[in-house]
Amino acid sequence: MFRWLEWESAAEAAELAERRKLRTRKTAEQSGETLIDLAIEDHQTGLAGRYLFTFVKRNRTRDLPWNRLRIGSPVVVTPVGDDEEPAQNGVVSARSQHSIQVALEHWIAGKLFDIDLSTDEVTRNRERAALARASEVRGRQLELRQILLGDLDPIWGHNRRPRFQGEPPPLVDVDHLNPSQCEAIQFALTAEDVAIIHGPPGTGKTTSVVAFIRQAVSRGERVLACAPSNTAVDNLLERLVAADERVVRLGHPARVKEELRQHTLDGLVEAHDNMRVARNLLRRAEQLYEKADRYTRARPAPGSKYEMRQEAKRLKHEARHLERRAIFDVLEEADVICATNTIDEEVLGDREFDWVVIDEACQCTEPATWIPILRGKRVLLAGDHCQLPPTVRSIPAAEEGYSRSMMQRLVETYRTAITRQLIVQYRMHEEIMQFSSEQFYGGTLEADDSVRRHVLADLPHVEPTPLTDRPVTFIDTAGADYDEELEPDGLSRRNPAEGRLVLAKARQLMDAGLSPTDIAVIAPYAAQVRWLRQHADHRALEIDTVDGFQGREKEAVIISLVRSNREGEIGFLGDTRRMNVALTRARRKLIVIGDSATLGHHPFYASMLDYFQTTENYHTVWEEDV
Numbered sequence: 009m010f011r012w013l014e015w016e017s018a019a020e021a022a023e024l025a026e027r028r029k030l031r032t033r034k035t036a037e038q039s040g041e042t043l044i045d046l047a048i049e050d051h052q053t054g055l056a057g058r059y060l061f062t063f064v065k066r067n068r069t070r071d072l073p074w075n076r077l078r079i080g081s082p083v084v085v086t087p088v089g090d091d092e093e094p095a096q097n098g099v100v101s102a103r104s105q106h107s108i109q110v111a112l113e114h115w116i117a118g119k120l121f122d123i124d125l126s127t128d129e130v131t132r133n134r135e136r137a138a139l140a141r142a143s144e145v146r147g148r149q150l151e152l153r154q155i156l157l158g159d160l161d162p163i164w165g166h167n168r169r170p171r172f173q174g175e176p177p178p179l180v181d182v183d184h185l186n187p188s189q190c191e192a193i194q195f196a197l198t199a200e201d202v203a204i205i206h207g208p209p210g211t212g213k214t215t216s217v218v219a220f221i222r223q224a225v226s227r228g229e230r231v232l233a234c235a236p237s238n239t240a241v242d243n244l245l246e247r248l249v250a251a252d253e254r255v256v257r258l259g260h261p262a263r264v265k266e267e268l269r270q271h272t273l274d275g276l277v278e279a280h281d282n283m284r285v286a287r288n289l290l291r292r293a294e295q296l297y298e299k300a301d302r303y304t305r306a307r308p309a310p311g312s313k314y315e316m317r318q319e320a321k322r323l324k325h326e327a328r329h330l331e332r333r334a335i336f337d338v339l340e341e342a343d344v345i346c347a348t349n350t351i352d353e354e355v356l357g358d359r360e361f362d363w364v365v366i367d368e369a370c371q372c373t374e375p376a377t378w379i380p381i382l383r384g385k386r387v388l389l390a391g392d393h394c395q396l397p398p399t400v401r402s403i404p405a406a407e408e409g410y411s412r413s414m415m416q417r418l419v420e421t422y423r424t425a426i427t428r429q430l431i432v433q434y435r436m437h438e439e440i441m442q443f444s445s446e447q448f449y450g451g452t453l454e455a456d457d458s459v460r461r462h463v464l465a466d467l468p469h470v471e472p473t474p475l476t477d478r479p480v481t482f483i484d485t486a487g488a489d490y491d492e493e494l495e496p497d498g499l500s501r502r503n504p505a506e507g508r509l510v511l512a513k514a515r516q517l518m519d520a521g522l523s524p525t526d527i528a529v530i531a532p533y534a535a536q537v538r539w540l541r542q543h544a545d546h547r548a549l550e551i552d553t554v555d556g557f558q559g560r561e562k563e564a565v566i567i568s569l570v571r572s573n574r575e576g577e578i579g580f581l582g583d584t585r586r587m588n589v590a591l592t593r594a595r596r597k598l599i600v601i602g603d604s605a606t607l608g609h610h611p612f613y614a615s616m617l618d619y620f621q622t623t624e625n626y627h628t629v630w631e632e633d634v
Contacts, residue, residue, distance in 0.1 A: 059113075087121055088120040162422065211432060221248065254344065396589055441455055490603060511544055578610055
């Protein structure tokens with residue numbers, strides 16, 4: 009695994025360097041990883057002494073172009089035209105269509121700025137350190153490592169005394185859960201080593217994870233709850249806070265939702281009684297430093313400046329001790345600690361946990377998964393290996409297994425021995441659900457009665473029309489010369505003709521009364537996303553790639569498949585897990601637009617076309633009045 013990290017690091021750096029070498033000011037923003045010609049609109053201090061700068065386009069009437077700079081992304085902010093002002097590393101702390109906010113450690117001066125997505129070597133170094141520790145563990149951690157690597161069976165490989173004699177304790181406060189969720193939670197709670205909750209789209213996976221954590225806490229167990237993204241961690245935190253659990257969120261405050269920052273370690277430590285005294289000590293220390301450095305006419309007594317500086321050092325040392333004690337107190341009082349997988353190990357010290365819980369585990373690379381696991385006695389992984397895998401840049405590393413999550417590997421190794429799947433989904437109309445259920449989940453999914461038949465026309469503000477009365481529509485563009493094209497820089501593909509049809513369908517939904525905020529437009533190619541954003545009439549219409557909608561949902565989703573060529577080439581549409589994500593984001597209406605002549609060469613899409621025809625949801629572009 010060490011070489012995977014080296015390959016990935018080299019691949020990221022090479023890709024970044026190549027893009028920067030080839031780009032011009034005109035093409036810089038096309039990759040989605042750079043924003044140029046930005047000005048500071050606002051700034052404020054806070055977040056543990058960091059600076060928050062809000063950047064907008066120099067022409068303040070313009071929105072930001074489509075980009076991949078998400079909340080929590082590591083970035084480099086570079087002053088333009090000022091060689092003396094250095095670039096700074098920062099973290100995206102907020103974003104909108106019009107602005108992006110970045111948290112920086114130091115003040116930055118200048119009139120214009122560029123912001124670039126940067127590599128995250130801090131994370132990679134933590135992964136390397138975790139792998140090194142995993143190779144040296146002893147005792148319980150060695151046993152757990154052997155089980156997770158498939159060298160020791162998690163059920164029969166050892167003769168430890170079971171944690172429960174006879175029937176396990178009953179679950180409490182689970183009236184809001186369905187039988188498959190309760191069964192999965194009870195199964196996981198009785199696991200000796202590792203358990204997996206497999207949660208297909210809309211089945212309440214995170215709800216089940218939070219319920220599991222609360223059950224463990226009620227039994228006196230401490231939990232380290234992790235996820236690969238800050239958004240996923242915040243989802244866990246928000247629900248645990250609402251349930252009045254004693255929880256602390258680790259990590260850079262800028263990566264945490266503003267309304268949750270009071271529950272971060274920084275926020276809780278700042279409110280600790282020790283910190284009022286510590287701030288006074290630091291203020292007195294600064295005054296002593298200033299006094300020692302101040303020029304005075306009267307000659308100071310010999311050694312007095314030295315004594316003032318020594319006293320200032322003593323006060324600062326005492327303040328740091330009080331701060332460390334406050335951190336210790338906050339962490340000790342918590343039953344649950346939430347963090348991304350790439351935890352700052354120094355903050356946790358030598359703490360161990362009864363359970364390590366990793367949500368969205370299928371989006372984690374294996375080295376990142378080992379960081380929290382090494383602190384636990386038992387492990388619960390939750391996710392869906394039939395959706396998007398970890399994002400990996402290095403092709404050789406991906407081919408060797410770097411893009412295969414630990415959860416996927418364990419599901420394939422142990423299957424139902426350690427896994428329970430959730431069955432009832434609460435998002436989609438059953439016709440939207442059914443194709444993915446058959447293709448990826450063995451036809452096991454069931455739509456809850458609350459969503460089984462719901463359509464857009466059931467909403468009070470939406471008019472009944474042929475488009476809003478039906479849950480699914482496929483529009484075939486075959487034979488209409490809706491040909492795909494490469495963007496001028498050759499980096500991505502787009503299909504303007506198909507794009508115009510996509511926006512026309514969005515307009516029809518809005519004309520029927522559906523709010524643009526309830527509509528998502530998904531395209532697998534960044535070039536198509538850029539084209540659609542540039543030509544959309546409504547700024548509130550959310551348009552993004554498949555990756556941008558993982559874990560999310562909208563009332564209506566329009567998917568632009570883009571590919572249309574005589575060779576029948578579909579590129580990375582061949583990763584059907586990506587299409588599984590796209591097809592399962594809609595609650596009441598799914599519209600798919602594509603070229604059957606191109607798509608039909610692939611067995612998955614041939615089956616999808618058959619499904620649309622069988623359910624009488626197949627239409628052609630010739631029926632459209634656009």
